[in-house]
Amino acid sequence: MRLTRHRRWMAPVVAAAAVGLALTACTGDVAEQDAADVDCSDYETYGTFDGAEVTAAGTILDLEADRLNESWADFETCTGISVEYQGSSEFEAQIAVLAEGGNAPDVGFVPQPGLMARLAAGGWLIPGSEGVEANVDEFWSEDWKQYGTYEDTFYGAPLMASIKGYVWYSPTEFEEKGYAIPQTIDELMQLSADIAAEGDHKPWCVGLESGEATGWPGTDWVEDYVLRQAGPEVYDQWVTHEIPFNDPQIAEAFDGVGEVLKSDEMVNGGIGDVSTQITQSFQEAGLPILDGECSLHHQASFYETFWNPEGGDAVSVASDGDVFGFLLPPVNAGDPLSVTGGGEIVVAFREADEVEAFRTFLSSDTWANNRVSLGGVISANKGVDPENASSELLVQSIEILQDPETTFRFDGSDLMPGAVGADSFWKGIVAWVGGESTAQVLDTIESTWPSS
Template identity: 80%
Template sequence: MRLTRHRRWMAPVVAAAAIGLALTACTGDIADEEAADVDCGPYEEYGTFDGAEVTIGGTILDLEADRLVESWSDFETCTGISVDYQGSSEFEAQIAVLAEGGNAPDVGIVPQPGLLQRLAVGGWLIPASEAVEANVDEWWSEDWKQYGTHDGTFYAAPLMASIKGYVWYSPADFEENGYEVPETLDELKALSEQIAADGAHKPWCVGLESGDATGWPGTDWVEDYMLRLHGADVYDQWVTHEIPFNDPQVFDAFEAVGQYLKNDKMVNGGIGDVSTQITEAFQTAGLPILDGECSLHHQASFYETFWNPEGGDENTVAPDGSVWAFLLPPVEAGGGLNVTGGGEFPVAFRDAEEVEAFRAYLSSDTWANNRVSLGGVISANKGLDPEVASSELLTQSIEILQDPETTFRFDGSDLMPGAVGADSFWKGIVAWVSGEGTQQVLNNIESSWPAS
């Protein structure tokens, strides 16, 4: 779910030459000055390979893809493994077809545990090696390990992470108008009504458009409200279908979100009326805040990247910067920290030592610190130093994920069967925002839940 720009690495002849230079660098030959500067100590445990290549696919695109590729450049130099990454916005839709046809990449970065389950059921996945599992047992919580497990078999370690419940705002706008960060959901509603009554602009700016995945930002709203209104146990029952999708508690969460997304007085600041949520890309939906045309935008921690889409730093993310964010508050002040979030899982489709060496690196604290230090993302890896993050908000996000007192729940739609979480739930949000009644939408989604 990113803007599209594909990236391919070097042609085979160039790659082979690069591998040769990399190996000499690690043995002390400084013919290539740049390679000689790499400290290969942290990579010795992965071994060295002569001419090996690992192909990898995923949904990560644009600046994030560039940073991802950079995060394993030293690993390539020191191990001799050439890593060829291709990103595609259609990865989620195509990967099962590619796997069935024997054309999947060696590694696929899967952003949904539900999709991982589907691939495991298809018999296409290679179980994770002992090295990968040992890293996960050391650096990740048991909950995160379970997201990469199916039917008792461990298939993939977590990679990056995000916290989904942030509300972005302009500190200057709040100071100028005397607005205060709300401590409860009722205070958030009162703040929204105050901004609407002031009349300068509608309080919220929202974008639900994301190609074939249009609607998913709306599911994040519902998931946040399910966790806050009804707690972790009910949330778990909902995503596992122990309670039906049209349960009254789910209805309550939709209605609470509808106070904003279905209310023309609340949305869509700087963009248009309620209907424009469906056509406004999620990547650009928060930007009216920078122009003073909107005050509030609900989106995950990864949205930090989109305040500076070209990779510059003109819009700072800080308490006194261009933008900052607070977590969607609880029902009662001091009611505990409940957050939803997401992440990715590098699954393997080819059984090879170089593939597992690469996956072991991705599951390590070394990779987590390398990637997060490049900016824009976080990880729930317990070996990650929060201070290497690219902003105060991302440092805060890492500390939230590492805090044992935090109640964390994975994105609900990502845990649900694909027919629901990546289809009827997304489509239901679109129909609902377009005017369809809450009960009818919930009934339709419930009827789409697979019988087994």
């Protein structure tokens, strides 16, 4: 799963729209002035609309929601389309119910291809327009387009992206202690054992707590190991249930991850014993690195945002800074680069010109560069200039996604049916860290896979 950064979506979009109309009545002169200050040449292709409004919802909130709104502000000014966005901690759980009741937003930022498929199967989604599909064909790989496709119908373009499997560390500690960046998983485990043997702190800090989604950071570990140990073909067979969840190759990945997550010698630096992984929030779990209480933390590229919590001291993310990250290494040095990641698919629940204008803009290289330039995120859009990213690590992440030699696979739990990927897999991780055996957990998860 990807980061859950939420605020509640509720039907009060109508109320918000009413407030927006009231504000418009008071600020028309300001809007006209703003339009005069904006170069609208990049937005002429989307047309102009008189007082049109598009409602949007997703899992993005707080600072990232603010940046999202900023990323389309010029589009609003130049087209006359007002976009009302709300995020939700319950978006994934409620969107199908809202769609069935006719209360869905015009546009949804769906973070799980499996959920998008469910919405498409329910008949609630509007296929992507020619403009959206043309942008996807130009700016994304066929794999990314497929994540927005259901039963040969294209429904939506990707939005942002993340790379899973970074191992965050302190460059200063590595330099002072002579640690080398591991080139294989075995070297990573040897480094972990060496740190543990020093005896002054645990090598890893881990947080699996994420409200109703508790356990998802552990699924990211497993997915990274499956892709590296068993390869992309087995990974694809696993997420589509061509092989069972309790296949020996999946058990091998769990056991490999268990050398860290189930080991008292390896975790939980600066936090407590193994059991504290379940109660430690994923947002704060890596922070003990800054105090020298652990050395390593496995989390995605989006974790950069959490190194600088509100009110905290400034933390530099750079290869010579306070923290940086290297990708979880392959089994063998020199193996082709394989990464897991996530993102959102932009779907529509209402058929309207203004909705498709907005979706076409979001699928463009113009929007992707706008948003990446605002900081904290990356995109798999091939039209993005990596140098627009806000840090050395994010520049590197975009280059990885744009490299045709990279093997990329979407987050496995997000591809699986919701009963597994957003339920029994998460819960299985919690039970497994809590003491259940690999075989017991895998058999339980396998039993929950829908029969049709």
